[in-house]
Amino acid sequence: MATDCEGCAPGTQAAITVAEEGERVKPFTPEKAKEIIMSLQQPAIFCNMVFDWPAQHWTAKHLSEVLQGKQIRFRMGLRSTDTVPQFETACSYVDATLEEFLAWNCDQSSVSGPFKDYDHSKFWAYADYKYFVNLFEGKTDVFQEVMWSDFGFPGRDGQESTLWIGSLGAHTPCHLDSYGCNLVFQVQGRKRWHLFPPEDTPSLYPTRIPYEESSVFSKINVVNPDFKRFPRFQKARRHTVTLSPGQVLFVPRHWWHYVESIDPITVSINSWIELEEDHLARVEEAITRMLVCALKTAEDPHHPRAWLNPTEVEETSHEVNCCYLNDAVCAFFAHCGKAKEVEMQALRANGENWRKEEPMGQDHMEAEQAHSQSFTAARTEKQEVTCLFGPDLVAVTPASDDPPSEKGGALENDSKECIDRDGEHAAEVSCARRGASTVVGQVASRCPVAPSRTSVSTDDLLDCLVNPQVTRLVAQLLIQGKSL
Incomplete structure (x- = not known):
């Protein structure tokens, strides 16, 4: 018999199998x-x-x-x-x-x-x-x-x-x-x-x-x-x-x-x-962490809470972040050592294709697909699952x-x-945004004063340096260099 879907609001009939003794069976x-x-x-x-x-x-x-x-x-x-x-x-x-x-x-x-x-x-x-x-x-x-x-x-x-x-x-x-x-x-x-x-x-x-x-x-x-x-x-x-x-x-x-x-x-x-993709993602995240912390603590080391999420409680020193990156790379190679050699070969081929064939402005979807293909070959085809909807x-x-x-x-x-x-x-977010420091020092002294709308802040630079596409390429290049 069929009954109303408890995980769905009344009005939708779900095909829930019910045994003779009244026990519900999951779909x-x-x-x-x-x-x-x-x-x-x-x-x-x-x-x-x-x-x-x-x-x-x-x-x-x-x-x-x-x-x-x-x-x-x-x-x-x-x-x-x-x-x-x-x-x-x-x-x-x-x-x-x-x-x-x-x-x-x-x-x-x-x-x-x-x-x-x-x-x-x-x-x-x-x-x-x-x-x-x-x-x-x-x-x-x-x-x-x-x-x-x-x-x-x-x-x-x-x-x-x-x-x-x-x-x-x-x-x-x-x-x-x-x-x-x-x-x-x-x-x-x-x-x-x-x-x-x-x-x-x-x-x-x-x-x-x-x-x-x-x-x-x-x-x-x-x-x-x-x-x-x-x-x-x-x-x-x-x-x-x-x-x-x-x-x-x-x-x-x-x-x-x-x-x-x-x-x-x-x-x-x-x-x-x-x-499986998380092993490489951790290397990408470690690179991001090192770059963000290096630039933001140099900008304002006494007020990290202006840019560091409250959920981030770990120390953000450069020494700690170097260890963090090394641990991520070591963990990646340890995983690859246990996995099939074909995974590492696919990653290297993927990185070579990235460098040889992909322009920097390539659509994110293609980069995302290239990144994941080396780990998802064994997955069931999507079409076989959609028929279960x-x-x-x-x-x-x-x-x-x-x-x-x-x-x-x-x-x-x-x-x-x-x-x-x-x-x-x-008000608070706008103040934090306006308070971001602009590039100063020797470079600024050699450049004419630009209108505020064109000034480059630390956050502007970070948006480029730690863009997901950029950190993905950097992580692949880093791993390729260490695996030679």
């Missing part, structure tokens, strides 16, 4: 789910895969009882709308318990405590990037309540997961993750996802300021873009989807995403799945409406209302 075996994840090159929503996970009951209220007064850090942002992204370096931070967050989120005018200076009608709060191993110290039994093994990753549970709790309007700036692909389980409330494919990277105006090892940010506020300043963004192919409780979103490698909470309280759990695996398509799991009408209004209220802290 995909772990092996098939992993095959989909490792081969599919577009975002998709899994339905009816987590109905037996204990973590499906992890509401913010439940978690407040589990954490028993433990303080966690919330990022505070303004709901006002602006065309400038509200990066984490421009936000305020509050240490509070989930009980205090829930009381503030009820919009009580007389609320006291750590949120007392934040008007609920003007601010949102986000407890983001909370790794289970840090959050649930001494409560490791809760790790077993998240079962990524159902998606083909045996032994993977909460220990490799991250928790996100936010209020209405809470969001992450548009970015791509340097490593792996992403599985996101929505527990409470709904989140609106804006996604863009890797080949649209030039249209997203990538930047590494603020710097975070695993994230490449976009200069654009994708829900309120400034097309005059960023005209190429009009060519970007936006994919939008609203993720509801019980659903799991698959985000492929290097897909850009902006995520916003459109309900009063949202709770999500995610896990980044490691990929249906009520239990919903494709996220360009400029799409919500998947069949969502009822029309209300969600569009909710999203628009969220965009109207959701915004960026323009």
Whole structure:
């Protein structure tokens, strides 16, 4: 018999097999789910895969009882709308318990405590990037309540997961993750996802300021873009989807995403799945880290928080970064030593082709495909997976409406209302942008004073030096030189 899709809103019939004794059967075996994840090159929503996970009951209220007064850090942002992204370096931070967050989120005018200076009608709060191993110290039994093994990753549970709790309007700036692909389980409330494919990277105006090892940010506020300043963004192919409780979103490698909470309280759990491509990506990231830290600390060594994301807590000295780069290169060769020799040969051939055949202005999609082909030869053809799309695996398509799991009408209004209220802290970010130092010293003394609009800042230089295409080429050249 068939029943309503628990991972999908009422109104969509899903082909869920039910045994005679009433036991529900998941639509995909772990092996098939992993095959989909490792081969599919577009975002998709899994339905009816987590109905037996204990973590499906992890509401913010439940978690407040589990954490028993433990303080966690919330990022505070303004709901006002602006065309400038509200990066984490421009936000305020509050240490509070989930009980205090829930009381503030009820919009009580007389609320006291750590949120007392934040008007609920003007601010949102986000407890983001909370790794289970840090959050649930001494409560490791809760790790077993998240079962990524159902998606083909045996032994993977909460220990490799991250928790996100936010209020209405809470969001992450548009970015791509340097490593792996992403599985996101929505527990409470709904989140609106804006996604863009890797080949649209030039249209997203990538930047590494603020710097975070695993994230490449976009200069654009994708829900309120400034097309005059960023005209190429009009060519970007936006994919939008609203993720509801019980659903799991698959985000492929290097897909850009902006995520916003459109309900009063949202709770999500995610896990980044490691990929073969990560070994080279770590070398690229180490190169980026060395260049960014060298230039930015030389510019203003006493105020790293103006450019360093709060999530980056490691030391940023040049000596440490040199060790970091060497470790990344050594790890890459150690991996290649264990893998087939054909992988190394393919990488070298790929690097030679890059140098001989590709012009510097080549489209990002071709560079991305060339980079990944050497590691993905064994993957299942995409066409074999797309035939599985249906009520239990919903494709996220360009400029799409919500998947069949969502009822029309209300969600569009909710999203628009969220965009109207959701915004960026323009003054702080603009001041940080205007405060970037321009090139001075001997070079400047020999050059005539240029108009401010043409002056080159450290950030302008970094945007070129650590552009993903450039660091990819540098990493390949570095590895080729060391492998001769």
